[in-house]
Amino acid sequence: MCVEKTPWEQVIDFHGHTCPEISVGFRVAQIAMRELGIRPTPSSELTVTANTHSCALDAFQILNRATYGRGNLLVNETKEHVYHFQYTGTSEGILISIRPELLEHLAEAHIHTSAREKQNKYLEAIQFILGTEETQFCALQKV
C-alpha cells in the first residue's frame, strides 16, 4: 500500500533532519500560502526573500516551490528572521517577521549539554513553534 507523505514529512525528508528552524520555515511557508492565495496567472512564480540564511529555507523549496536553483529563493543577509513572499507580476507581497520572544525560545533550544538533552529541547521548541498562537509566532504586513 502506498501512503502519501504529509507536507511535514516531505519537508523533513528533503531537509534531512528535524530541527527548530525547519519548523519555523514550515509554519511561515503555510502562512504565506494562505495570505497570498493561489497563483494569479499560470506563469507567475512565487519569489521568497529571506533576511537570514537558516534551515527554514528548505521548507520554502518544498512547500512554496521557491528554489535556489531557479533563482526565486533569495537571501539578503541581515541576521533577521524576516521573510518576504510575492508572486511575480503582482504589486503586493507579504512580509512575515518572526516575534523576538519566539526567537529567544529558539536560541534556548540550542543550549544543551548532552545529545539526549539536545533532542528533548529540539522537540520542545518544535512543539512550541508549531503550536503557539499565530500572533505570538509572527507579525504579518502587506507590502
Ligand SMILES: [Zn+2]
Ligand atoms: Zn535543520
